[in-house]
Amino acid sequence: MDEQDLKLDGNAAAGLLRELFAFELTTARGRCENCGAVAEVGAVSVYANAPGSVLRCPQCESVLMRIVSNGGRYWLDVRGISWLEIRA
Amino acid sequence: MARAAVLGRLSRIAWQLGAVAELVDETARVKTLVLEVPDWAGHRAGQHVDVRLTAEDGYQAQRSYSIASAPEDERLAITVERLDDGEVSPYLAEELVVGDKLELRGPIGGYFVWEVEQGGPLLLVGGGSGVVPLVAMLRHRAASGARVPTRLLYSARSLEDVIYREELGRLAASDDELEVAYALTREQPAGWMGYARRVDEEILREVSYPSGEGLAFVCGPTRFVETVADGLVAIGYAPEQVRTERFGPTGG
Amino acid sequence: MSFVSRGFRGKRRDEGPSGRMPPGQYLVDDFPVLSAGPTPRTPLEEWDFAVTGAVGEPKRWTWEEFRALPSETLTKDIHCVTKWSKLDTVWEGVSVDTLLEDVESAAEYVLAFCDGGYTTNLPLEDVTDGKAWIAYSYDGEPLDPEHGGPARLLVPHLYFWKSAKWVRGLRLLDEDEPGFWESLGYHMYGDPWREQRYWGD
Numbered sequence: 001m002d003e004q005d006l007k008l009d010g011n012a013a014a015g016l017l018r019e020l021f022a023f024e025l026t027t028a029r030g031r032c033e034n035c036g037a038v039a040e041v042g043a044v045s046v047y048a049n050a051p052g053s054v055l056r057c058p059q060c061e062s063v064l065m066r067i068v069s070n071g072g073r074y075w076l077d078v079r080g081i082s083w084l085e086i087r088a
Numbered sequence: 089m090a091r092a093a094v095l096g097r098l099s100r101i102a103w104q105l106g107a108v109a110e111l112v113d114e115t116a117r118v119k120t121l122v123l124e125v126p127d128w129a130g131h132r133a134g135q136h137v138d139v140r141l142t143a144e145d146g147y148q149a150q151r152s153y154s155i156a157s158a159p160e161d162e163r164l165a166i167t168v169e170r171l172d173d174g175e176v177s178p179y180l181a182e183e184l185v186v187g188d189k190l191e192l193r194g195p196i197g198g199y200f201v202w203e204v205e206q207g208g209p210l211l212l213v214g215g216g217s218g219v220v221p222l223v224a225m226l227r228h229r230a231a232s233g234a235r236v237p238t239r240l241l242y243s244a245r246s247l248e249d250v251i252y253r254e255e256l257g258r259l260a261a262s263d264d265e266l267e268v269a270y271a272l273t274r275e276q277p278a279g280w281m282g283y284a285r286r287v288d289e290e291i292l293r294e295v296s297y298p299s300g301e302g303l304a305f306v307c308g309p310t311r312f313v314e315t316v317a318d319g320l321v322a323i324g325y326a327p328e329q330v331r332t333e334r335f336g337p338t339g340g
Numbered sequence: 341m342s343f344v345s346r347g348f349r350g351k352r353r354d355e356g357p358s359g360r361m362p363p364g365q366y367l368v369d370d371f372p373v374l375s376a377g378p379t380p381r382t383p384l385e386e387w388d389f390a391v392t393g394a395v396g397e398p399k400r401w402t403w404e405e406f407r408a409l410p411s412e413t414l415t416k417d418i419h420c421v422t423k424w425s426k427l428d429t430v431w432e433g434v435s436v437d438t439l440l441e442d443v444e445s446a447a448e449y450v451l452a453f454c455d456g457g458y459t460t461n462l463p464l465e466d467v468t469d470g471k472a473w474i475a476y477s478y479d480g481e482p483l484d485p486e487h488g489g490p491a492r493l494l495v496p497h498l499y500f501w502k503s504a505k506w507v508r509g510l511r512l513l514d515e516d517e518p519g520f521w522e523s524l525g526y527h528m529y530g531d532p533w534r535e536q537r538y539w540g541d
Contacts, residue, residue: 006375007310008336011197015138015152018101024198042199042331047376049336051421051501051521054376061378063457068525070538075525105343141345149350175351183347191343 010042023088031082034062108188114251119181120167133228134201134221137194151176154220158227169217200333208236209297215243215308240268241295246275289319307333362532365425380455390509396444409434416496419532433475436467447512455506460519499530
């Protein structure tokens with residue numbers, strides 16, 4: 001397996017995000033705190049084959065969001081996102 | 089009856105039980121499961137469902153499958169490719185019988201979605217089972233009667249591996265605004281006039297709309313998606329016009 | 341638990357030999373690759389390993405200097421928090437004791453830092469006295485980038501997320517500071533035998 005195979009798109013995290021948010025987050029727009037790039041969450045890189053899910057900026061690959069879940073307990077870190085614009 | 093999933097009225101996602109109503113052999117390794125899902129809220133073409141299997145000892149396995157049916161269809165359909173060393177796909181493709189129940193949740197995903205209101209032209213590029221959400225888009229397009237200029241470029245190993253072959257032929261034959269091109273990468277039938285190699289920039293240039301107009305949706309194995317997405321940008325598509333859905337290695 | 345999928349058994353999980361498997365683990369025969377980001381690819385000419393932080397004098401080794409240090413071959417069992425385990429894995433590496441030999445410090449904790457930004461924290465006593473290595477070879481071959489090559493931290497007695505891939509150094513600290521996963525739900529210590537996977541375990 002190529003390590004390239006491990007990178008997925010934002011929609012790979014859509015199901016997990018729907019467990020946490022009452023609306024579809026992949027169409028939300030956000031700004032990368034590190035490089036300022038703005039993109040829809042569906043367009044970010046997702047690494048889900050890990051002890052948690054890591055969403056990274058498609059431009060600079062810095063961490064936007066991290067999610068860990070363990071049977072009903074979730075941990076969420078969104079420090080890598082300056083803001084999210086959601087049309088609910 | 090189509091009931092669009094309206095974003096504003098979604099609540100916490102919940103698991104539902106669907107019943108297997110019909111099983112359709114698409115190819116030797118691919119099967120479509122047609123499901124009756126009471127209280128299904130409707131979906132948009134391109135969305136997927138998560139399927140969860142539970143063993144008697146409580147062990148659970150979960151996978152995502154693109155919805156193959158159009159939003160206008162009465163019943164929900166997913167198309168599954170049986171992977172040899174898969175954990176979920178062999179169960180779905182070989183064990184399930186009509187009447188069995190299947191736990192699923194959805195629809196999920198708002199980004200890799202196309203609705204006729206978005207217009208075109210529309211370029212769809214699918215590799216292997218990556219064609220499934222693209223066919224949902226084509227079925228939606230056909231059901232709505234919209235004449236959006238659309239091209240599907242479908243890469244498969246051989247003609248025997250092409251899913252929905254007959255339906256795609258029918259759709260293209262009856263609609264001047266829809267073109268379907270195939271790239272058969274491993275084996276081609278005698279007299280084959282289509283592409284006989286992996287999708288590359290040259291093929292994309294021939295198939296895509298001039299100056300990269302409209303939207304492009306690319307779906308399939310990760311490496312296929314990367315090659316195609318990079319190729320589309322190289323021939324003039326803006327990155328924002330190209331939507332991708334990588335399947336990754338955890339399918340099965 | 342309500343619904344059961346008729347006829348579903350799932351992959352048969354090998355519970356492994358009794359006595360060698362921590363609770364909740366199963367045996368695998370491949371070597372799963374887990375990753376939180378793209379694989380770093382630092383050329384060896386640019387690679388170095390540093391010991392920094394609460395030390396009298398920071399230390400640094402280039403790749404050549406690092407490979408010239410005494411090393412050893414070791415066979416260890418490894419246990420991932422995602423529940424897979426591999427027994428008798430063979431590694432080659434430099435003991436962390438060797439790297440800390442001339443280091444003066446009263447620090448009690450260590451933060452391993454890596455290419456790509458990954459970090460993980462450990463008590464200093466869990467990487468000393470023959471408990472940890474900087475490994476550059478797995479199964480007789482140079483360590484694959486997808487498994488952490490050119491070198492990774494190897495701390496087999498703790499869950500494998502502590503065996504940081506693409507390690508570039510150790511920062512000695514007076515206070516324990518949570519690393520990448522420890523700051524988001526994973527246990528600060530991570531003993532597989534006490535099943536310390538998450539906060540509060």
